[in-house]
Amino acid sequence: MLNSARCRPPARRRTLAALALTLGLLTGACGSGGGASPSGGSDASPASASARAAAAEKQLAKNTIVPLKGKAPTPKLPVTVDSSDGRKVTVEDASRILPLNGGVAEIVFTLGLGDQVVGRDITATFAEAKKLPQVTKAHDVSAESVLSLRPTVVLADTDTGPDEALEQIRDAGIPVVVLDPATKLSDVTTRTTRIAEALGVPDAGKALNRRMSSDLAAARDAVPAGSKPKVAFLYLRGSAAVYLIGGKGSGADSLIEAAGAVDAGTEAGLDKPFTPITTEALAQAQPDVILMMSKGLESVDGIDGLVKIPGIAQTPAGMNRRVVDVEDGVLLGYGPRTPLVIDILVDRIHEK
Template sequence: MTAPVLSPVRGPTRRTFLAASAGLVLSGRPASTAERRIVAAGGVITEILYALGRQDLLVGVDTTSLHPAEAMRDKANVGYVRALSAEGVLSLRPTDLLAVDGAGPPDTVKLITEAGVRVARISEDTTEAGVAARIRMIGRIADVADRAEALAARVEAGFAALKQQRDALAARKRVLFVLSLQNGRVMVGGARSSADAIIRLAGAVNAAETVEGYKPLTDEGLIAAAPDVVLMMKHNEHAASPEQVFGQAALSATPAARTRSLVAMDGLYLLGFGPRTPEAARDLMAAVYAGARP
C-alpha cells in the first residue's frame, strides 16, 4: 500500500488514525513496555524465535513462516513479506516489527514506524557469519542472548563440520537451481543469490554463475551451463516433475537429463539461511554426491 500525500489538515492525520486504531502513542515507543508483541516479516525470523523458545512473543507472522508448521496455525497471518498491509500489522497491536531487509513495501513499513512500532531490520546475509549474526541479533531483541549464543555456536560448529566434508570432495559437480518453469522460460538462480550460496555451501559449482540474481536463462545459456544436477523447490508453483524439467528442449541436452538428476527440497529449509542451514547444505551435498552423508 502506498501512503497518500497529505496536505495540511485540521483533523486527524492518517498516521494518527493508524496509531489510534492500534492503541499506540506516536513517540516511537509502544504505549506500554510491560508486554512485548512481535510481528515477524520473514520466515527465518519466525524460525529463529521458535528455535530460541520465544514464540510466546509472536502475535503475527508472514506467509513465508512455514517452519515450524504451528507458526502459521497458531499465529495471525499478516500476508506476504513483500506486500504487507499497515492496517493488518497494526491491528495486532505490536510493539515490535522484525522484518528482513526485503520486507515491505517501504511506504507500509514507514507507516508502521510512524505509528510508534519499533522496527528492526534483519539482514538477509547468506554467509556463514551472517547466519550466526542473525541468530545473535534476534536473541538480543528477544532478551535471550545466552540461548542465542548457544544456538549460534551450534550452527557455527555445523558449518565447520560441513567444511571438512567439502574439503574431502574429489571433484565438484555443477548444480543448476531452477526457480520456475513458466511459458517455456527457465528462471535460474545466478551469482549472489541465496541459491548460489547454498550450492556453494554444499560443495558444488553453480552452473548459472554467469548471470546474477534470479533471471531467465536462454536455451543457449542452459546448454552451456551443462549442469550435472538440477535443483528445485518441491512445493506449490515452484515444483516440477522430472518429465516437466527434462522435457524442456535445452535442459534435455544437459548431463543432468542423461542421469535424470533432479533434486527437490523444501524452500525455507533450502534457502531460509536460519539455524537449519548446515543440515540443509549437508542434505543437498548428500543428494548431489552419492554417499556424502556423515
C-alpha cells in the same frame, strides 16, 4: 517436503525484484552448540553423510522448529540497537513480538521466544507459526493487521514493505527493527546475533550460533574427497512461464559451494542472480546436478516435464535425471534449519 531422488528463491521481495528485472554461515563462534547434530557426530564417511541426510529429511518433513535446549531465555531490556534503515531503535518490551519475515520468525522461535510471537507473514510456513494470524497480503504488509495485534516490537528486513505501512507502524509508537536480508551462509550468524540483541537475549543468540556452526561444520566434513560436481539452481514456475537459471548472488550459490560443489551458473559467467534459461546458457553451464524448489519441479510436471524444456535433456544432469528438490520454505530461508539443507545437499549432489 523432500524427495531423495530428485529447492525457494532468495528473500521474497528481493527475489521478486530480481525476477522482474530479468523478465523485463559459515562464520560464527567455535565450540560446542546448544543441540546435537542430526547424525550425532561429524564422521566424514559416506554412511555418515547418508545418515545425516536421512535424519535431516525426517526433521524437515515434520516442518517444525528445534528450540535451544533448556529454559526459555528471559529478555533483559531495554536495549538500543542499530537498524538497517539507519535508525537507532530502543526496544523496551519483547512480550509481543511480530517478525515480518519467515527466516526471522524461525530464529525467534528457535531462540525460545515463540510463545511471545503474535503474528506471522506469508513466508513463515513452519508448523509453530501457521496457527498465528497472517499480517501480509501477497508479500505486502498490512499496517492495520499489524496494529490490531498490539505488538511491542516488530522485526522486518530491508525487503519488507510497503514503506508507508512501516511508517504507519512507527507512527503508532511501535519499535521497528530492520535487518539486512540473509542471502548467503555467512549472513546467518550475523542476523541471529542482531535479532537476539534486539530482543534482549544475546546469550541465546551465541548459543544458537554455536549450534548452527557445529552442525554446518559436521555437514561439510562429510563432503567426499575429490568430488566437485557442477550444480545449477533453476527457478521455475511453469504455470507463469518463468524459467530461470541462477548465477552469482542467486542465494543458492552459497549453499552449493558449502556443500562442496561448483555453482554451474556462476562458473558459466552468469553475473546476475537470475538469467532466462536458453539452450545456449544450459550448454555453457553443463550442470551435473540440477537443484530446484519442490513447487517449481511440480509446476513443470516433475522430472519428465523438466527434461522437455529445451536444452535440459542435453546436459549431464538431464541425461542422468539427476535432480534434487527441497521444500520451498526451507531451501533459501537461511535460518536455523539451513544446516539440514546442507546435510541433504552433501548427500544428494555427490556421486556415490
